[in-house]
Amino acid sequence: MSSTITVRHGDATAELNAGATAIQALKALEAVRGQIVAARVDGQPWDLDREVPDDAEVEAIAADTEEGRAILRHSTAHVMAQAVTDLFPDAKWAIGPPIEDGFYYDFDVERPFTPEDLEKIEARMVELLREKQRFVREEVARDDALTEFADQPYKTQIIELVGDGTIASTVDAPDAPDVTDGEVTFTVYRNVRVGRDGTDSVAWSDLCRGPHVPSTDRIPAFKLLRTAGAYWRGREDQPMLQRIYGTAWESRKALAKHLEMLEEARKRDHRKLGRELELVHFPDELGPGLSIFLPNGAIVRKQMEDWIRDETLKRGYLPVYTPHIAKEDLWRISGHLENYGELMYPGMELEDAGNAAYRLKPMNCPFHILAFTSRTRSYRELPIRISELGTVYRYERSGVVNGMLRARGFTQDDSHIFCRPDQVVDEVAGCVEFARDLYRAFGLGEPSRVAISTRPEKSIAGHDEQWEAAERALIEAVEQTGMDYEIDPGEGAFYGPKIDIHARDAIGREWQLTTVQVDFNLPERFDITYVGDDGAKHRPYMVHRALFGSIERFFSVMVESFNGAFPTWLAPVQATVVPVAAEFDGYADEVAAALRSQHLRVEVDHSDDTLGAKIRRAQTSKVPYALVVGGSERDARTVAVRPYRGDQRKDVPLDDFVAEVAEEVRERRVALEA
Incomplete structure (x- = not known):
């Protein structure tokens, strides 16, 4: 046995006595920078005092890295x-x-x-x-x-x-x-x-x-x-x-x-703000992981759903509606019973079902496949992009349920794209750009991290060439968008590689929201085909994508990021009109009518509370605009504007204010500071 060993770091090499440790190797290679906690030896994490083998590549793991x-x-x-x-x-x-x-x-x-x-x-x-x-x-x-x-x-x-x-x-x-x-x-x-x-x-x-x-x-x-x-x-x-x-x-x-940050996060918790702002309700009678959108929250959710529906139609997606349950056989064909059985709710024996049991759906994918196979498809029709706001049900363990962030019943903006192999790159790139547009629209800015997850150790679908081609396609697609990306080795789904897109909220927390996946498994299981230009049947690629991830999760992230103070276009109530006394109620109603004529959401505070109490209530409710009206405003047909954010203004002509807010809502402007 040799009495010396050689270690490497990049272009540097060093010779050490046999039995040298990782820290000795790093020092000899002059690779110690700052505070280090361990080493990486030939790609494997390694204790600093552990012996290193001969001809090993050694690098430091710094304390301030993930x-x-x-x-x-x-x-x-x-x-x-x-x-x-x-x-x-x-x-x-x-x-x-x-x-x-x-x-x-x-x-x-x-x-x-x-x-x-x-x-x-x-x-x-x-x-x-x-x-x-x-x-x-x-x-x-x-x-x-x-x-x-x-x-x-x-x-x-x-x-x-x-x-x-x-x-x-x-x-x-x-x-x-x-x-x-x-x-x-x-x-x-x-x-x-x-x-x-x-x-x-x-x-x-x-x-x-x-x-x-x-x-x-x-x-x-x-x-x-x-x-x-x-x-x-x-x-x-x-x-x-x-x-x-x-x-x-x-x-x-x-x-x-x-x-x-944790203290700030506690103040912003979506369950706490959901209760205070009457957005959502988590009654014990429903059970863990299930919630009710109250009217205020339902209005915000409707804006989210309207946005995604409009955008999917603009981008050539075809909407479908599918049931919440299906025969157990469907989930057996799809492999969900085999691979996701623990997350599925038990079968339901229905009187008219014969021997068939029914299951609540944990995913929408099989239904969209059935929509695709409703008739023979030609290569000229591809890509076919099917979309749905589909509610799914997963039996998450009570220990991991976390309000709407990890729920048992939730709605996905789910889409499945059926395409030819030569279309995969463009379709995936389109999904990534779509996610980018969504993050901007809802105030999350640019994606903070794009991760491409490659073949896991226990993949069960696709051959080597398919995996390699799909992974190359994902990399090419992200590069086509101009975004930076990282590789997460071995973190892909068992049926194909995927892209996870993250966003950072107002207090710096990172959230994984969007997923884009390439699937070899389901097209094979359901034997789906299209007729090619040669007249023969060919297997399409299937791309899964959910941009919000789930409506509930994305909603929760927005609540916490905005601290409940939604931008005007999303806010449940966009303006509250505050008359200084009962004698000005009539003009307050007139102001509200002018705003409603532009489809703005308005309330009038006709309570007997003091003016100060009314204004504080509007602020506590985080309404974007409180409009104070009294005698001078009535006589001049103006409003005194007290925004939740920004400077107060007096003597603003009513028509000008209505036009201003209508334009703000139409352009979906977002104030990033919460």
């Missing part, structure tokens, strides 16, 4: 689990992955955690950080792992399920097991404490894929946020665990900024 933050947060989750088990010795611990902007860990404990418990856990974590415990990686044989974690039922279950292939490896489970000389091994990370006498002792251990930061003191800033109940493995037939959520960042400044 990958770096995920490693930092996962390390913090381990520290939190250690703190919990120190304070609650009987606790059984399950999984603790990093998530967007934070982390969580699930525990089986005798009682739910209290706010006081979180304070104690957080204080214990600070002590563990100060101890500078090292994260030490070790490979353990399966039988040894089962013995070590024998008193931890959730860990032993993970070992058994991952070991026999029942579940895949994840960051909160061990590496996909290695098999060496017939022996299955798992990865364990140990929190190692160095005693005053210099000897090491294991303070805590966990199954984990890793990597981690080198030691606990390399976690600069964290905060525990809240607790919640969560079923083990997300299944309601499994034990209810207690989940602790937290967040961790590369600096105290970054943490403080995030906590400020």
